[in-house]
Amino acid sequence: MRGLVVPDAxxxxxxxxxxxxxxxxxxxxxxxxxxxxxxxxxxRWATQLLGWASTLIVARLLAPTDYGLxxxxxxxxxxxxxxxxxxxxxxxVQRRDLAADQLARLAGFAxxxxxxxxxxxxxxxxxxxxxxxxxxxRWIIPVASLAFLTSALQVVPQGLLTRDLDFRRLAWAxxxxxxxxALTTLALAALGIGYWALVLGPLAGxxxxxxxxxxxxxxxxxxxxxxxxxxxxxxxxxxxxxxRLAWYLYSNADFTIVGRLLGKAxxxxxxxxxxxxxxxxxxxxxxxxxxxxxxxxxxxxDPPALQRYLKNLTEAxxxxxFPAAIGMAxxxxxxxxxxxxxxxxSAVAPLQLLALSAALRSVSPLLPxxxxxxGHAKGNMQLTLVTALVLxxxxxxxxxxxxxxxxxxxxxxxxxxxxxxxxxxxxxLTGLPLPAYLRSLWPAASTTLAMAAAVWAVRLATPxxxxxxxxxxxxxxxxxxxxxxxxxxxxxxxxxxxxxxxxELRG
Numbered sequence: 335m336r337g338l339v340v341p342d343a344x345x346x347x348x349x350x351x352x353x354x355x356x357x358x359x360x361x362x363x364x365x366x367x368x369x370x371x372x373x374x375x376x377x378r379w380a381t382q383l384l385g386w387a388s389t390l391i392v393a394r395l396l397a398p399t400d401y402g403l404x405x406x407x408x409x410x411x412x413x414x415x416x417x418x419x420x421x422x423x424x425x426x427v428q429r430r431d432l433a434a435d436q437l438a439r440l441a442g443f444a445x446x447x448x449x450x451x452x453x454x455x456x457x458x459x460x461x462x463x464x465x466x467x468x469x470x471x472r473w474i475i476p477v478a479s480l481a482f483l484t485s486a487l488q489v490v491p492q493g494l495l496t497r498d499l500d501f502r503r504l505a506w507a508x509x510x511x512x513x514x515x516a517l518t519t520l521a522l523a524a525l526g527i528g529y530w531a532l533v534l535g536p537l538a539g540x541x542x543x544x545x546x547x548x549x550x551x552x553x554x555x556x557x558x559x560x561x562x563x564x565x566x567x568x569x570x571x572x573x574x575x576x577x578r579l580a581w582y583l584y585s586n587a588d589f590t591i592v593g594r595l596l597g598k599a600x601x602x603x604x605x606x607x608x609x610x611x612x613x614x615x616x617x618x619x620x621x622x623x624x625x626x627x628x629x630x631x632x633x634x635x636d637p638p639a640l641q642r643y644l645k646n647l648t649e650a651x652x653x654x655x656f657p658a659a660i661g662m663a664x665x666x667x668x669x670x671x672x673x674x675x676x677x678x679x680s681a682v683a684p685l686q687l688l689a690l691s692a693a694l695r696s697v698s699p700l701l702p703x704x705x706x707x708x709g710h711a712k713g714n715m716q717l718t719l720v721t722a723l724v725l726x727x728x729x730x731x732x733x734x735x736x737x738x739x740x741x742x743x744x745x746x747x748x749x750x751x752x753x754x755x756x757x758x759x760x761x762x763l764t765g766l767p768l769p770a771y772l773r774s775l776w777p778a779a780s781t782t783l784a785m786a787a788a789v790w791a792v793r794l795a796t797p798x799x800x801x802x803x804x805x806x807x808x809x810x811x812x813x814x815x816x817x818x819x820x821x822x823x824x825x826x827x828x829x830x831x832x833x834x835x836x837x838e839l840r841g
Contacts, residue, residue, distance in 0.1 A: 370501035421574030426493030448486025455479035515539025630707035652778035655696035
């Protein structure tokens with residue numbers, strides 16, 4: 335095991351190029367982080383509302399078979415999407431010493447990959463269509479795969495915008511893509527072209543974002559000759575691709591095992607439990623994690639700065655996600671039958687266990703980002719491969735006890751077997767002592783425990799004749815009030831310090 339986590343050496347330094355990102359001061363970088371979260375969050379949530387509204391209207395215009403045909407194509411296209419840009423965007427963010435000619439060759443290499451994936455998709459589309467028994471899928475895949483070509487054209491410009499911390503333009507590009515995709519899909523569905531609306535709409539959105547990022551950050555494209563000059567960057571990207579594939583394997587293994595061994599009803603209950611339990615991770619952590627890679631990269635050779643960001647971001651995330659996740663575990667048996675209906679009672683047990691696991695999963699994504707930002711993509715890949723070997727085995731054995739057993743595998747495997755590997759690696763790279771990291775979790779952990787005790791006590795004292803909605807409301811209000819009171823009463827200096835810092839950065 336020890337041999338699997340030995341960090342690979344950092345790439346040899348080269349002369350700083352004219353295109354290198356400028357250095358950032360600590361306070362300026364902090365402001366960029368806050369602005370990035372604000373811009374990304376505002377645009378993401380605004381376009382999500384538009385997307386939901388558009389989806390509801392489109393669903394009334396199209397038939398379930400239209401969605402089914404595109405879903406069949408996405409089984410293949412979704413997998414290729416994990417590898418189509420070959421991790422080059424992350425390479426550009428981390429490798430701040432890439433010269434202009436290297437960036438041009440990487441752009442050419444990305445374009446070759448995009449063309450290659452379009453050709454491969456056209457060749458395998460017949461086999462995929464035959465597998466599903468739907469000839470129409472043969473034509474959907476080649477057309478939808480044109481998105482690989484547009485994505486290839488935006489890899490380098492988008493990577494440079496990210497490295498430059500230009501979150502405003504990145505947010506506008508993502509927003510324009512989402513809006514154009516939604517409006518185009520809606521218009522084409524109204525014209526009656528069926529499933530092609532679901533194919534051409536996202537393609538139009540991706541083309542829009544590609545044009546925008548190339549206007550804002552134009553990037554020459556060169557044939558990737560003298561491959562040795564970019565081989566280190568490509569190898570770095572390959573390590574990231576393998577990590578993504580391993581992540582895809584273990585993050586879907588529990589659903590596969592539940593569906594295969596326990597059946598579709600159990601899978602439905604488990605899926606609902608996972609969806610509800612992962613709300614803090616999907617909404618809060620994913621937002622922060624989308625902004626932090628370029629910030630970590632900007633200070634990759636400054637361990638004290640990395641320590642500060644890791645501690646402060648972990649503390650801030652925990653203060654939001656711990657009470658949300660643990661609170662969901664506490665009220666799951668009341669929330670599910672009241673809100674979703676009694677037919678979903680089988681989702682309660684996995685939801686409770688998955689919510690407990692989600693508390694730590696909400697802070698762990700910062701660790702692999704620290705590892706990659708320090709240039710150790712190979713070490714991160716090795717850890718991800720270990721995870722892909724360990725967790726599916728736990729899921730399989732846990733399935734003997736139903737969906738609750740699979741969920742318990744997350745609760746046992748992630749905090750006890752997986753997270754310690756990433757944590758020890760990241761702490762070693764930054765020089766942050768373990769007690770200092772644990773202290774960053776203490777305000778949220780201690781206050782959440784007090785909240786849980788209060789909610790449990792109120793639950794025991796709540797009269798049975800009360801309406802289920804009144805009970806649920808009483809328990810939610812109790813948890814929120816106790817959490818706020820204990821946090822401010824016991825951890826007032828930290829709360830004030832974080833709030834003061836946030837106000838200063840906003841100013």
